[in-house]
Ligand SMILES: Cc1cc2nc3c(=O)[nH]c(=O)nc-3n(C[C@H](O)[C@H](O)[C@H](O)COP(=O)(O)OP(=O)(O)OC[C@H]3O[C@@H](n4cnc5c(N)ncnc54)[C@H](O)[C@@H]3O)c2cc1C
């Protein structure tokens with residue numbers, strides 16, 4: 187596992203890219219260099235009243251510039267504070283955290299589904315850039331689209347929207363069926379009901395499947411057990427049937443976790 191770094195990261199730029207969705211580039215050279223797709227950073231508030239960091243996936247990195255990008259939805263006080271930051275402001279960040287997606291499972295000659303739902307879409311950008319096989323990004327939105335340019339630059343892009351305003355009306359699996367798509371491996375990140383459905387689809391079709399779980403977290407480094415999920419095997423650390431999403435995850439083989 188790559189080393190992790192805690193650093194004060196300056197905001198290089200920030201913009202709103204959809205309703206309530208923000209894109210921020212941070213100066214974080216060592217973290218950007220060490221990161222692999224599907225890993226995340228912990229972003230600390232500058233308000234001492236909010237001690238716990240907020241986990242946010244690494245959307246993409248620019249190693250030449252020593253920067254990394256996060257794309258996040260304003261959910262509560264922490265992300266609301268981040269959304270007010272401007273170029274030159276800074277935050278303490280820790281990362282890269284978690285295990286990331288096994289990109290080697292989709293070498294040249296194989297096809298992957300990169301399935302993202304809502305705020306599970308951002309990590310798919312760096313993943314799409316890193317996979318050697320064929321990228322088919324299948325992304326689901328409630329209504330407004332974001333990160334479509336970045337994804338279509340790396341492969342084929344298929345969109346589903348709940349309200350039918352773009353692409354397939356329905357969810358990501360409706361979109362796969364409507365377009366008669368197939369793949370050798372699935373990488374997915376998004377809300378739990380979507381991941382549950384993707385897991386069932388992968389089992390039914392006999393496709394290898396990797397899921398990134400975005401559970402609520404506290405410490406973010408494996409120390410507090412706030413983020414456990416149920417696993418098939420007994421965990422070495424806790425000696426019970428669970429795994430820490432921040433440490434052993436957030437990416438798991440679908441058959442290894444109960445969701
Ligand atoms: C590994 C990981 C990666 C993540 N990556 C991203 C990302 O790339 N972009 C992004 O927008 N968000 C991401 N999240 C979710 C993000 O961490 C939360 O939205 C954020 O911590 C909320 O903080 P807050 O202070 O704004 O809201 P809070 O006041 O802490 O919470 C506001 C509301 O959001 C809910 N909430 C908080 N955390 C989560 C969560 N993990 N899942 C579902 N609901 C939650 C709370 O229950 C509450 O209803 C990720 C979470 C994890 C664990």
Ligand code: FES
Pocket residue numbers: 402403404405406407408409410411412413414430431432433
């Ligand atoms: S958040 Fe503390 S163990 Fe995962």
